Amino acid sequence: MTPLYTPQSTSEATVIAALLDAHSVRYIMQGAAFSAMYPGSFSTALNECTLLVAEEDLEFARQLLEPFMQDAP
Secondary structure (H helix, E strand, O other): OEEEEOOOOHHHHHHHHHHHHHOOOOEEEEOHHHHHHOOOOOOOHHHOOEEEEOHHHHHHHHHHHHHHHHHOO
16 A cells, blocks of 8 residues: 555545445545544644555556646645
């Protein structure tokens, strides 16, 4: 698995997960379970999620997530 993107919010992570699921992209949203412990506006490096994508799906996932990545700070 290769790190690809850090979602800016829990809602963005949910949308990304749905998009990848719809296209059968293999991924792990690392830190997502910890984020659930502190929902809402409590956002720090402790509850940050990182999207990890399987090597075989990496290029396709980049194409799917291009709009998200362009808007990232």
